[in-house]
Amino acid sequence: MEPLRPAKPKLVILGTGFAGFSLLKKLDQKLYDVTVISSRNHFLFTPLLPSSTVGTVEFRSIIEPIRRACKGIRFFQGSARELDTEGKWVRFVSTLGQESFDVAYDILVIAVGAKVNTFNIPGVAENALFLKSAEDARKIRRRTIECFEQASEPGLSPEKRRQLLHFAVVGGGPTGVEFAAELHDFVMKEVRACYPHLMEDVSITLVDAADHILGAFDKSLSDYTTKHFQRQNINVRTGIRTVRLEKDKAVLNDGSEIPFGMVVWSTGLGPTIAVGNFNLPKDKASRILVDETLKVQGQDSVYAMGDCSCVVGKNHPATAQVAMQQGDYLAKAFNRLAKGRAVSPFKYNHHGMLAYVGDDAAIADLSVIKGKGRTTYLLWRSAYLTRLVSWKNKILVLFDWLKTGLFGRDISRF
Ligand SMILES: Cc1cc2nc3c(=O)[nH]c(=O)nc-3n(C[C@H](O)[C@H](O)[C@H](O)COP(=O)(O)OP(=O)(O)OC[C@H]3O[C@@H](n4cnc5c(N)ncnc54)[C@H](O)[C@@H]3O)c2cc1C
Numbered sequence: 001m002e003p004l005r006p007a008k009p010k011l012v013i014l015g016t017g018f019a020g021f022s023l024l025k026k027l028d029q030k031l032y033d034v035t036v037i038s039s040r041n042h043f044l045f046t047p048l049l050p051s052s053t054v055g056t057v058e059f060r061s062i063i064e065p066i067r068r069a070c071k072g073i074r075f076f077q078g079s080a081r082e083l084d085t086e087g088k089w090v091r092f093v094s095t096l097g098q099e100s101f102d103v104a105y106d107i108l109v110i111a112v113g114a115k116v117n118t119f120n121i122p123g124v125a126e127n128a129l130f131l132k133s134a135e136d137a138r139k140i141r142r143r144t145i146e147c148f149e150q151a152s153e154p155g156l157s158p159e160k161r162r163q164l165l166h167f168a169v170v171g172g173g174p175t176g177v178e179f180a181a182e183l184h185d186f187v188m189k190e191v192r193a194c195y196p197h198l199m200e201d202v203s204i205t206l207v208d209a210a211d212h213i214l215g216a217f218d219k220s221l222s223d224y225t226t227k228h229f230q231r232q233n234i235n236v237r238t239g240i241r242t243v244r245l246e247k248d249k250a251v252l253n254d255g256s257e258i259p260f261g262m263v264v265w266s267t268g269l270g271p272t273i274a275v276g277n278f279n280l281p282k283d284k285a286s287r288i289l290v291d292e293t294l295k296v297q298g299q300d301s302v303y304a305m306g307d308c309s310c311v312v313g314k315n316h317p318a319t320a321q322v323a324m325q326q327g328d329y330l331a332k333a334f335n336r337l338a339k340g341r342a343v344s345p346f347k348y349n350h351h352g353m354l355a356y357v358g359d360d361a362a363i364a365d366l367s368v369i370k371g372k373g374r375t376t377y378l379l380w381r382s383a384y385l386t387r388l389v390s391w392k393n394k395i396l397v398l399f400d401w402l403k404t405g406l407f408g409r410d411i412s413r414f
Pocket residue numbers: 014015016017018019020037038039040042046047048049050078079080081111112113114131132174175272273274305306307308318319320321322323354
């Protein structure tokens with residue numbers, strides 16, 4: 001007869017991003033009964049998301065289905081909406097239908113990330129495109145090609161053509177910068193080859209409210225990128241705020257207007273609906289406050305990590321690096337706790353930052369070195385290739401780079 005085993009603790013994880021995925025990969029599943037609830041059924045490698053907006057890499061090369069990557073878990077595709085920490089249950093709404101379900105937990109981990117902050121600026125939610133998900137990247141890719149096809153139609157006035165071919169990027173952080181850089185590469189290669197009649201009318205503007213772009217990087221690298229962009233004819237406008245977006249123009253705080261065919265908005269992070277709804281202690285930026293073991297303040301069995309959380313007294317950046325390290329940490333901590341062992345506090349280890357700036361150049365802000373240019377681009381490529389989470393992703397991305405180098409990017413619109 002099988003010996004009686006005590007039931008395993010019910011561990012519920014919300015989110016399959018960098019934090020949730022890293023936790024799942026290192027967790028000893030023999031010790032817990034694991035349920036994962038996430039609004040998407042895959043993990044997305046966001047550092048290569050800007051490359052996918054113009055087809056340098058394909059969307060499916062940078063995502064990993066969660067059911068394939070983490071076998072043995074129970075998975076529900078849905079968005080958590082309500083949390084009862086007394087009754088220990090979480091309510092989620094299916095992403096596919098509209099039904100809601102309750103799931104009970106012994107331990108809950110909240111790793112739902114953050115959403116792009118529109119700062120309630122009028123017209124942003126309606127008229128801008130964002131860059132957080134594979135779906136967003138697909139919308140950008142489609143709209144970009146649409147702009148070139150529309151601008152090729154006969155009988156357009158020169159003003160209308162220039163408006164359609166003006167691409168505005170609001171936010172000079174790494175995402176905005178990398179997107180502008182990829183778009184510039186697309187113009188120089190694909191537009192030059194397939195829409196040569198439009199080359200003269202294409203323009204890209206990057207707008208930032210701060211006095212320089214890439215504020216988190218060393219100032220010398222920010223200056224290098226600004227000069228590099230100027231050489232590439234990317235118009236960098238700093239110290240200026242967008243006060244309103246209309247269907248085809250941005251209105252700035254100095255009264256000037258920027259007509260555009262497409263605007264991509266990338267100006268910092270705000271809380272997701274779930275985090276807004278959860279009655280948990282939060283900081284001024286609405287991130288869930290956790291202690292140094294990532295346990296939510298005042299709770300025994302609720303943890304939070306990644307972009308949706310903030311360790312009290314630390315201000316870790318909202319990056320994949322932090323989220324991954326926290327996921328790894330919590331997996332090891334849970335493995336120890338299940339065996340009655342003590343855990344030490346979470347310690348963040350900063351490895352530096354990288355960004356692609358276009359024309360086969362990148363910047364690297366590492367503790368040992370500040371790198372820039374083409375050699376750094378090789379470092380950028382190899383760093384991301386090694387960090388992709390599966391062999392399938394690594395091989396697909398390598399093939400995508402090779403394909404783009406040999407045949408160019410695909411400009412079909414569907
Ligand atoms: C374009 C882009 C490029 C980036 N490049 C870099 C880079 O080069 N280096 C770097 O370090 N960082 C980079 N980042 C930042 C990095 O992606 C984030 O810091 C990281 O993804 C945070 O991980 P997370 O697990 O907290 O959240 P996410 O990875 O955003 O994952 C959140 C998860 O929660 C799910 N979810 C959301 N709401 C709910 C809900 N209500 N219920 C259930 N599930 C929910 C989502 O579907 C998702 O699976 C980049 C970000 C973007 C957008």
